[in-house]
Amino acid sequence: MTTQLERSTAPIATGVTMQVQHEVEQFLYAEAQLLDDWRYRHWFELMADDIRYRAPLRKNRLRRQRLEDEVADRGTEMALFDDDKESLDVRVMQRETGKFWAEDPPSRTRHLISNVRISLPVDSAGDEYDVRSNFIVYRNRLETEVDIWAGERFDLLRRDGASFKIARRTILLDQNVVLSKNLSVFF
Amino acid sequence: MAVDRSELLAKVDWERGEVSADIFIDEDIYRLELERLFSRAWLFLAHDTMIPKPGDFLNTYMGGDPVLVARQRDGSVKAYLNACRHRGMKVCRAEDGNTKHFMCTYHGWTYDIAGNLVNVPNEHDAYHGELPKEEFGLKQVAQIDSYKGLIFATFDADAPPLLEYLGDSVYYIDAWVDHVPGGIEVLPGVVKWTIHGNWKIAAEQFAGDGYHVNVTHMSSLAQISNTDLYTGPSPAGFQFSSRLGHGYSGIYNQPSRFEDGAADYRTQRMQTAIDRLGPERANTVGNFTVFPNLSGLPGQSNLRVWHPKGPNTFQIWSWTVVDRDAPEEVKRAQQLSSTLTEGAAGTVEVDDGENWDLMGQLLQDGYQTRLLKWNYQMGLGHETDDHATLPGRINEMYFGEGPQRAFYRRWLEFMTSEKWPHCDDFDDDWSKKVNR
Ligand code: FES
Ligand SMILES: [Fe+2]
Numbered sequence: 001m002t003t004q005l006e007r008s009t010a011p012i013a014t015g016v017t018m019q020v021q022h023e024v025e026q027f028l029y030a031e032a033q034l035l036d037d038w039r040y041r042h043w044f045e046l047m048a049d050d051i052r053y054r055a056p057l058r059k060n061r062l063r064r065q066r067l068e069d070e071v072a073d074r075g076t077e078m079a080l081f082d083d084d085k086e087s088l089d090v091r092v093m094q095r096e097t098g099k100f101w102a103e104d105p106p107s108r109t110r111h112l113i114s115n116v117r118i119s120l121p122v123d124s125a126g127d128e129y130d131v132r133s134n135f136i137v138y139r140n141r142l143e144t145e146v147d148i149w150a151g152e153r154f155d156l157l158r159r160d161g162a163s164f165k166i167a168r169r170t171i172l173l174d175q176n177v178v179l180s181k182n183l184s185v186f187f
Numbered sequence: 188m189a190v191d192r193s194e195l196l197a198k199v200d201w202e203r204g205e206v207s208a209d210i211f212i213d214e215d216i217y218r219l220e221l222e223r224l225f226s227r228a229w230l231f232l233a234h235d236t237m238i239p240k241p242g243d244f245l246n247t248y249m250g251g252d253p254v255l256v257a258r259q260r261d262g263s264v265k266a267y268l269n270a271c272r273h274r275g276m277k278v279c280r281a282e283d284g285n286t287k288h289f290m291c292t293y294h295g296w297t298y299d300i301a302g303n304l305v306n307v308p309n310e311h312d313a314y315h316g317e318l319p320k321e322e323f324g325l326k327q328v329a330q331i332d333s334y335k336g337l338i339f340a341t342f343d344a345d346a347p348p349l350l351e352y353l354g355d356s357v358y359y360i361d362a363w364v365d366h367v368p369g370g371i372e373v374l375p376g377v378v379k380w381t382i383h384g385n386w387k388i389a390a391e392q393f394a395g396d397g398y399h400v401n402v403t404h405m406s407s408l409a410q411i412s413n414t415d416l417y418t419g420p421s422p423a424g425f426q427f428s429s430r431l432g433h434g435y436s437g438i439y440n441q442p443s444r445f446e447d448g449a450a451d452y453r454t455q456r457m458q459t460a461i462d463r464l465g466p467e468r469a470n471t472v473g474n475f476t477v478f479p480n481l482s483g484l485p486g487q488s489n490l491r492v493w494h495p496k497g498p499n500t501f502q503i504w505s506w507t508v509v510d511r512d513a514p515e516e517v518k519r520a521q522q523l524s525s526t527l528t529e530g531a532a533g534t535v536e537v538d539d540g541e542n543w544d545l546m547g548q549l550l551q552d553g554y555q556t557r558l559l560k561w562n563y564q565m566g567l568g569h570e571t572d573d574h575a576t577l578p579g580r581i582n583e584m585y586f587g588e589g590p591q592r593a594f595y596r597r598w599l600e601f602m603t604s605e606k607w608p609h610c611d612d613f614d615d616d617w618s619k620k621v622n623r
Contacts, residue, residue, distance in 0.1 A: 078376030178380035181540035183532035
């Protein structure tokens with residue numbers, strides 16, 4: 001069985017039309033805008049009920065690292081994020097308490113999403129897409145604080161009427177030691 | 188010495204509960220900490236379960252210095268400076284793994300897992316076979332030892348044995364490493380992140396600052412408690428301060444965050460722990476610091492080190508701890524719960540980062556901010572050294588600043604002593620009690 005990694009590095013991703021490419025990109029841009037507009041509840045509604053939202057640790061290891069290892073589920077290894085819909089809801093509710101000091105006053109963020117590559121999952125009925133995208137998230141907070149996070153997302157998008165739901169998101173944040181005081185943002 | 192002894196004494200008035208903000212930002216004080224504190228104290232390196240097999244190693248720090256910790260073929264553990272004896276290049280850049288040797292990638296000097304220099308390119312022609320290899324092994328720590336799986340080391344040969352250094356804190360450490368017969372295991376994966384602030388702020392907070400929880404963490408606590416946290420009373424619990432600088436603060440009878448199987452397991456294990464240890468230690472969740480920079484959240488299964496990276500930067504290295512014999516689904520539940528609340532993105536911890544970073548910025552930029560004396564007077568004079576069951580200095584309330592006062596008292600002793608600061612060198616009633 002080919003993996004999402006292999007399929008999306010094929011020179012021509014088969015079965016994905018320009019129309020689909022356009023729809024997926026527009027969806028990702030709209031999703032990013034919800035985050036940058038602080039509309040977290042609305043953003044949360046884009047998640048499928050079976051969402052797994054995960055950011056594994058990026059390790060410095062001796063042997064040649066394979067990207068598959070980086071994305072793969074690693075059992076009980078700790079992660080930066082490892083959420084299902086319920087715990088993502090907890091994160092969103094925290095922002096709604098009016099007492100979330102780490103984000104109140106809120107940070108200014110800008111999610112730049114690019115390099116969108118789409119492939120069809122092998123076992124899909126045609127309503128799901130494997131989507132890889134790169135991101136730069138810029139955060140500016142209070143007077144002068146700046147954080148810049150770059151990385152890649154491995155998403156599973158599922159058709160939902162005229163839009164999509166996010167059924168899986170694996171985030172590879174390109175940092176070993178996280179260089180900021182917290183990650184009070186979504187990627 | 189760039190820092191004057193009397194100057195330091197004036198900055199830390201633990202008896203009155205006043206500490207000068209300067210000690211959290213001054214560059215000379217920081218350099219002196221690396222020399223007199225981090226090169227003398229017993230520092231936490233690893234838990235046994237992080238390097239179970241011969242050849243397993245991990246990279247960590249002792250103060251500002253990179254240190255390799257490696258399991259030997261005979262099961263013992265060695266720790267040595269991760270710096271080549273030729274020109275000081277880092278000999279291993281992987282964060283962990285398993286190996287037979289470390290080859291320095293500058294000129295190729297190669298060391299075995301005991302730290303011995305075993306191979307040198309051109310040893311016979313360029314060095315004419317005259318290099319005394321046995322003298323150029325990696326610099327070993329002066330002493331290494333472990334307590335119930337927790338491995339510590341010190342660069343000072345004059346430091347007292349580990350058990351003496353931990354002193355009365357082992358009574359409380361037992362409550363989170365030896366509460367069940369199988370002991371603990373550390374889950375793989377170290378969550379590491381960076382605070383632009385001073386490491387002592389975090390260490391003292393974990394020793395004794397339960398006071399911040401209701402306010403700093405209002406948004407995450409609000410989801411599990413409906414009470415008015417701001418005006419609520421101090422939760423029932425206690426605080427332990429050690430003459431040796433350690434501290435623990437615990438709340439009694441905390442409800443479990445867990446559901447179903449994991450909740451049942453935790454109820455059972457609590458009963459086991461109470462039978463083994465008695466209710467005061469076993470039935471608490473809280474926060475502790477083993478002086479100077481090992482901290483954790485017993486009951487919430489977290490362990491961490493505050494690695495100093497300069498006067499105004501430190502890294503948090505955070506691990507999740509589970510009962511070794513717990514069912515897999517209980518470990519998984521703990522992993523998910525800890526990932527949600529602890530770590531760089533943890534719903535609880537993100538608010539600590541906001542405090543520590545901004546406090547650091549104020550000290551970095553300011554002059555008047557550095558002149559402030561911070562207030563550490565909570566509960567001053569309301570502690571007892573003669574508690575019926577609990578060793579150490581006890582405050583019979585969760586809120587208080589006794590552990591912080593004890594932390595800075597000990598810090599001051601390390602910082603102002605020309606030699607290893609044994610407690611009985613300091614003539615006071617509390618020292619006599621500890622050493623009798
Ligand atoms: S610095 Fe390591 S071999 Fe030269
Ligand atoms: Fe906190």
